[in-house]
Amino acid sequence: MNLAELLTAPEPHRPAVTAEFPAVDGGGLEAVAAHAARLAPYVDALNATDNPAAHAHASNVAVAIALRRLGLEPVLQVACRDKNRLAAQADIAGAALHGVTTVCCMTGDDVTAGDEPESRRVFDLDGPQLVRTAAVMAGGAYLSGRPLTPAPPLFIGAVENPGAPPFHERATRALKKVEAGARFLQLQICYRPERLSAFCERAEAEGVTPAAALLPTVALVKGARALRYMDTKVPGISIPQDVIERVEKAPDEREASYEVSLELARDALAQPGVRGIHITDFRHDETLGRLCSDLGLPTMRSAPGEDAVAV
Amino acid sequence: MAPLLATIEHAVKKPVWDCRMCGQCVLHSTGFTCPMTCPKTLRNGPCGGVREDGSCEVDPSMTCVWLKAYGRARRLPGHLGDGVDELRPPVDNRLQGTSSWVNLATGRDRALPDGWRAAAEAAEATGAAEAAPTGPAAVEVPR
Numbered sequence: 538m539n540l541a542e543l544l545t546a547p548e549p550h551r552p553a554v555t556a557e558f559p560a561v562d563g564g565g566l567e568a569v570a571a572h573a574a575r576l577a578p579y580v581d582a583l584n585a586t587d588n589p590a591a592h593a594h595a596s597n598v599a600v601a602i603a604l605r606r607l608g609l610e611p612v613l614q615v616a617c618r619d620k621n622r623l624a625a626q627a628d629i630a631g632a633a634l635h636g637v638t639t640v641c642c643m644t645g646d647d648v649t650a651g652d653e654p655e656s657r658r659v660f661d662l663d664g665p666q667l668v669r670t671a672a673v674m675a676g677g678a679y680l681s682g683r684p685l686t687p688a689p690p691l692f693i694g695a696v697e698n699p700g701a702p703p704f705h706e707r708a709t710r711a712l713k714k715v716e717a718g719a720r721f722l723q724l725q726i727c728y729r730p731e732r733l734s735a736f737c738e739r740a741e742a743e744g745v746t747p748a749a750a751l752l753p754t755v756a757l758v759k760g761a762r763a764l765r766y767m768d769t770k771v772p773g774i775s776i777p778q779d780v781i782e783r784v785e786k787a788p789d790e791r792e793a794s795y796e797v798s799l800e801l802a803r804d805a806l807a808q809p810g811v812r813g814i815h816i817t818d819f820r821h822d823e824t825l826g827r828l829c830s831d832l833g834l835p836t837m838r839s840a841p842g843e844d845a846v847a848v
Numbered sequence: 849m850a851p852l853l854a855t856i857e858h859a860v861k862k863p864v865w866d867c868r869m870c871g872q873c874v875l876h877s878t879g880f881t882c883p884m885t886c887p888k889t890l891r892n893g894p895c896g897g898v899r900e901d902g903s904c905e906v907d908p909s910m911t912c913v914w915l916k917a918y919g920r921a922r923r924l925p926g927h928l929g930d931g932v933d934e935l936r937p938p939v940d941n942r943l944q945g946t947s948s949w950v951n952l953a954t955g956r957d958r959a960l961p962d963g964w965r966a967a968a969e970a971a972e973a974t975g976a977a978e979a980a981p982t983g984p985a986a987v988e989v990p991r
Binding site for chain 2: 617618622643644646647649650658660661662663664665666669670672673676678679680681682683696697698701702703706709710712713716717718725772773775
């Protein structure tokens with residue numbers, strides 16, 4: 538069952554799990570396969586990121602194609618920061634040519650968040666406009682109206698941040714993306730469950746759900762230092778001090794931060810409109826498997842295809 | 849005539865709204881807050897990087913433009929502020945520096961790429977809720 542089927546079935550079969558694929562810089566396809574082998578048993582799809590945190594890496598399209606060749610389902614992230622509308626459409630059409638048809642559209646963090654802040658920021662489109670652009674392509678045309686035949690069967694998603702101001706407008710902005718054509722929303726990491734639940738309730742009231750499936754993000758971190766970094770250095774993420782201190786003062790920081798993540802994941806999965814979780818794994822160890830096991834989610838998927846990873 | 853109007857428009861709107869002369873003014877639907885003053889020039893709401901105190905991800909010394917826009921639009925009487933929830937189309941970069949008053953009068957600022965226009969009309973016709981139920985969104989574009 539692919540991600541689109543899982544997230545759009547009228548009755549949820551089980552929660553879906555997606556995860557951020559680590560940024561790749563080199564090492565050939567073996568490097569991609571190594572990360573994929575670790576993550577694949579636990580996920581339904583993997584996000585091929587688009588220069589995450591405004592750092593250049595192997596491109597979203599290249600990594601997505603590599604994942605497809607490994608028999609996995611990539612989610613092609615497309616951000617508005619680095620490319621104008623021509624390039625964004627070319628990436629979506631080009632990836633679809635290789636069978637990459639799940640797309641997640643986002644505005645993208647600013648160039649000043651990265652290691653080349655002197656870059657020109659593009660933002661020719663914004664997130665909602667990119668969603669509609671993808672929807673136009675799925676309907677068989679480029680933005681100009683020029684035919685795109687055959688139309689790529691795109692499954693289109695977007696992102697939203699339930700934990701950043703203006704809190705009460707986040708669901709209305711999500712609705713704009715749904716109206717533009719988004720059918721799933723990967724939500725930013727949120728360490729404040731009350732904000733996530735308020736967002737999900739409002740999303741339901743506004744009609745964001747069930748039109749779109751919500752996938753809140755849960756981060757797997759090593760300890761308090763990572764939490765403090767996110768809290769102070771990543772705009773849009775705020776972590777309560779008592780959560781950081783709870784991890785910091787615990788005898789085993791890794792274990793304590795895992796417990797925090799597990800609680801957040803349980804809470805997220807219980808919210809209305811939530812049809813799965815998205816994982817950002819900063820630990821690069823066996824924790825994702827443990828999390829899925831503790832949540833009662835599948836921990837052994839087979840990957841189809843000849844050169845598939847063994848899982 | 850048109851350049852003169854652009855000069856006058858800029859002279860009026862720059863001091864009041866910090867107008868950037870995009871030539872396709874949407875102040876009326878953004879609570880009279882210019883979205884082009886957002887460092888990312890976002891026309892459809894705030895990015896996910898708004899800081900805890902409501903300041904901008906890119907320039908923490910300023911309040912998020914969209915925090916102001918939503919706040920002001922919601923305080924407008926009647927339905928005057930509803931436009932804030934509309935999906936605004938991509939900017940036509942050819943209009944940069946031209947007078948939005950002229951473009952409004954001639955209808956030039958409402959010209960849309962065919963693909964976008966078809967999608968907008970389809971969304972208008974079906975209504976968002978019905979357009980949404982299952983499966984990939986598809987927009988039929990007349991050829």
